[in-house]
Amino acid sequence: MKKVFNVVIVGAREEEYRILETGLESARFETSLSISRAEVSAMQRLSGQTDLMIYCQGEEESEQCHVPVFVNKTIFVTSCYGRGILLEAFKKGAAYVLFRPLFRAELLPAIRNVLFFSKKYREANLTDASVLSFLRDVADGGAPVLEPLPSPFKPTGHFYPDVLKITGELENEEAYLEALAERGFFTKQLKNRVRLCEMCESYQINYREVCPACSSIDIVKGQMVHHFPCGHVDSIESFRQGADLVCPKCEETLRHIGIDYEKPTDYFKCAQCQTIVPEPVVELECLVCGLVCRPDETVEKNIYAYEMTQHAWEAVRSGQIKGVDLGTLLYDHHTNLYNKQFFEHELKRELIRTKRYHAPFTLILARIEKIEEIRKNHPDRLAWYVNNLFKALSQGLRELDTTCVWDAQTLGLILAETDFDGAVVVVNRIHEAIQKLEYLFDICRPEVSFSVVQGDASHQTVDDLIALAMADLADG
16 A cells, blocks of 8 residues: 655745646656645644645745745755855755756656655555565566666665666665665675765765865966976976976076986965965865765765575565564574674674774684685585584684674684784684694695784774775785
């Protein structure tokens, strides 16, 4: 059954109301819209009764560029083209801004971006019957992993074509998959990372270089020249006289680079304040709300691929969604170790703990070497060899420590309350233990490479920590 969303159009003139009403009624959304009209004076009173408000600013307000405070999710329609109107509207609670004259091609994407990413819309698709139908379609589609692809029409710049084939058009597909992952139906694999505006969460951000002194974008790149005989250093423009380079200090003509002179570095000069710097400053301007900020002030958004779990396959086979078995979700039953998703969750908790309480922890990745050699010579015993080695690697650890199967040949370990030196002691102990596994020698004498990284406040995210550990492992 379709959810009904209450949309209230506030302050619109008759002609504008008809345009908005016609546009909304003609849209083929997956849900139903109940459209009504209200005066500006009723805006606050109706705030708790609507799912979306479209506020049409009056002409007098537009001339003054006055923006009210919005309580509800609101699309703000205005005739004011003042430079600061976008940022002011978003600061006062607007979810989207549209400029007159209105066009259907702009209105409908605004509706999608505001309304259909709400919790109410997501929950409309999370009934057991809807979820089971979706899981069956994914299983029948033959795609083991739902992979994201770039799209300029989605809020994060990505969409899932395999989901599109199933649902036709699911406006909040990313939030939907995330909700199913939270319920244990999918595991996630990081595929991309995008930067979003911290104000409106749009990915439409323009990176630009500006002068660090006055923030002007009118900066010019140039070259410095160093004259060897007299030691004078200046911009190449100061040396240029017609087709020649002549030193402005000693008036000697520069003929041979590397003998008479060199070009040691580039510089950037501001045309507004004449400041010369070796590097400009990078700032970002959101093309949706107008916010200007530094790169580190944006919101980092991870884009994942989603793979069905055993819990999801069991639901498809049995035709019903049963209670989540935490053992299935948290453990890899081949090795009795935690799975990767739970391991990454614990890594996040440890990173938060170390930033707040300065409690040390260490991430260790242990990779089994010569896997291809074993696969070639003993293909029937490879799984047995790896599982036994994984079990041996995780023995002797404390109850505080967390282990997981990172991939087919790598074990992950989190050593809580352990600094780098303490982790090295553990690695040496593990290394000694695996050399005693003589029953594996007939297949291959065990060789394991280790990566040891201590987590600290400099690691902004779990992905940063993991990337460092993977790079260390790759370097050997």
